[in-house]
Amino acid sequence: MGSSALCDELRIKVIFLMVFLFSSEFGLPQLGAAALGINYGQVANNLPSPEQVLLLINSLKITKARIYDTNPKVLTAFANSGIELIVTVPNEIVGQLTNSQQALQWLMTNVKPYIPATKITGIAVGNEVYNTEDQALMSNLVPAMVALHEALVQLSLDSYIYISTANSLAVLQNSYPPSLGSFQPELVTLLSPFLQFLATTKSPFWINAYPYFAYKDDPNRIPLDYVLFSPNTTGMVDPYTKLHYDNMLYAQVDAVTFAIARMGYQGIEVRVSETGWPSKGDADEIGATMENARVYNKNLLLRQMENEGTPLKPNQRLEVYLFALFNEDMKPGPTSERNYGLFQPDGTMAYSVGLDTLASGASISLTSSSTKGNREEVGGIVKKGDEEGMNFALLLLEEFNLPLGLLPLANIIEVGFVRESGYMWVVQEKKVEHNFKMINKLVSYETAIHGYISNKSIKKLEGVKAKELLLWPPVSEITVDELPTGKIHFKSLVGITKTFPVEAFAAGQ
Known part of the structure; x- marks a missing residue:
């Protein structure tokens, strides 16, 4: 087949996928929904108490948070705060929860005692499971999610708490251009029942998306302006959909949406469970600077205040959780891993992205029409x-x-x-x-x-x-x-x- 014919065939397939996707578009913007959350990691030995953290989050007018466990001190401290909280099942115990009784017991111990005072709205079963190369863990993920969901139904909590898992962008085999987004072939048999579960329970697909990594790996070919949401970037146009992308994060999200559609599923909302930029890194971690971190997070904040969706889903406000609230000094790995925080452990800002000035202004969770007048606050x-x-x-x-x-x-x-x-x-x-x-x-x-x-x-x-x-x-x-x-x-x-x-x-x- 010639290159021209191949391009025509791809274009036809992409057009079909777009019709498939737009038929499931959620319609009007979610004007009443808060779209910005924060990841509250605790891999550190010098963090403030959960009560102090709650005061900090409240002062920033952030209404959503995600934690990586079910720390009783955090769940107790966040009671009656109105903060919507996502809790996490550690990878190490996912296999145990495939048993229905164990799943019910886990909920009775780690969730039921704290609600409704603590507003737990989601459970992340594991983190980046499909990229662990642990075959048993990957195989146990969906059965554990099913068991937990059935336990939620038994407790009459399934209308209030949804279940998903946070995925690395590495689940994709291809993400460029977005319309050719596809999953890794070796994961397809595992992802099919996972996507079926999300579609059945109307739960979101969570993705940990970091344009920083793409830039670090190929700084000579990927424009910094494009990954930092710069308004002056030329961006890129998807050759098959003709959609224009002025930032990489939205392109990554739409690539996931197309990959899901290629598997035959529609109506599954893609949400960003993690994104951020390190303010410090090792010598080989190109781009890990305080200025780049400040610009990335500040420009992302501006987009969130605009009530934006992605080019493929412009009427569906993109939900994003920033990573992270604090620099965490005990995280393993390169220097960057310990320097994603907006704040130092003592509560001082690592750098300013405008969140600190929101304390006297309107909440980030306000609708776009309410936030148009808050530009001086950023x-x-x-x-x-x-x-x-x-x-x-x-x-x-x-x-x-x-x-x-x-x-x-x-x-x-x-x-x-x-x-x-x-x-x-x-x-x-x-x-x-x-x-x-x-x-x-x-x-x-x-x-x-x-x-x-x-x-x-x-x-x-x-x-x-x-x-x-x-x-x-x-x-x-x-x-x-x-x-x-x-x-x-x-x-x-x-x-x-x-x-x-x-x-x-x-x-x-």
């Missing part, structure tokens, strides 16, 4: 009032080589800008409609406008519409060739681009 410079706001907006347009008349605002409440990410937002008292006379183009500016500004462009723009006949299509991207005599391009959400002379948007037009 490191933004904010100018309030009409005069200061307009002057700041003009300075930004000038700095990034954009025409000064591009934003004809009025009665500004505030203008903000996060230099690290390029995120800019504007809040004004009422919507403004402005006619650019040179080109007779009517453009509307909503009360809330935001996007990512960089040299000669504003991307992921929201709040601006340009009138076309009787319609007002949203403008998603504005780019400029050259000032002051070049062209300016307005791109709509559906990909249609309109081009005008830059001078039509000069100051005073």
